[in-house]
Amino acid sequence: MFGPTGPRSQEYSRLIHESGAHLLDLINSVLDMSKIEAGKFELAEDLFDLEETAQSAVRFLKIPAERAGVALSLSVAPGARLAFADRRAVKQILINLLSNGVKYTPPGGEVRVTADVRQGVEIVVADTGTGIAAADLARLGRPFEQVENAEVRAKEGTGLGLALVKSLAGLHGGEAVLESVLGEGTRVTVRLPHAAVNAQGERLAPAKILPFRAVS
Ligand SMILES: Nc1ncnc2c1ncn2[C@@H]1O[C@H](COP(=O)(O)OP(=O)(O)O)[C@@H](O)[C@H]1O
Ligand SMILES: [Mg+2]
Incomplete structure (x- = not known):
């Protein structure tokens, strides 16, 4: 090792590492959102181990x-x-929802992730946190929307997390549904539809699946 390794320099190293990770996360979120809004975000879909990713x-x-x-x-x-989806997008969805759950849940609470098969894969991230008032609920999920109160302002954030979750689910032909009760908790359900896959292993969005043509 070089240089001092006392608790103080360890604390500095940790802070530097965290600041770097936070900045990188911020940059990636802004880039992803810009790409999505420009219609240039390409899904890289494949079969992957959802449990390992989660x-x-x-x-x-x-x-x-x-x-x-x-x-x-x-x-x-x-x-x-x-699952058959864009693994990186699914991981980003999970990280965004988990970090909200952790951020907005007081000590002693819980954030639970479940994945199940419904009409496709259904991922639920539920917490026992502060919840969101009904009046704010409809607004959230658009870029840069945050709840305006002192408690939220005290927690760092950009208001891109939920917007990305919604857009990434939407690109898969799925959806993200936000349910919340103030003071009780929040639940986000992400549905990714089963996808038809062609011979090259590419996903066929429902709208792109062509009907059989009669050959005379
Ligand atoms: N699990 C949650 N519990 C309570 N409030 C939440 C939760 N998830 C999101 N919110 C509210 O929605 C806003 C937007 O969330 P998000 O888009 O992830 O942005 P950010 O986390 O950067 O503030 C948050 O600022 C917060 O007010
Ligand atoms: Mg967030």
């Missing part, structure tokens, strides 16, 4: 959750372990 998203939030005194849990139904 585990890695949960690991990413493990330390912030511990610091916030919030418990994280994950449960992936056997039928939902394999």
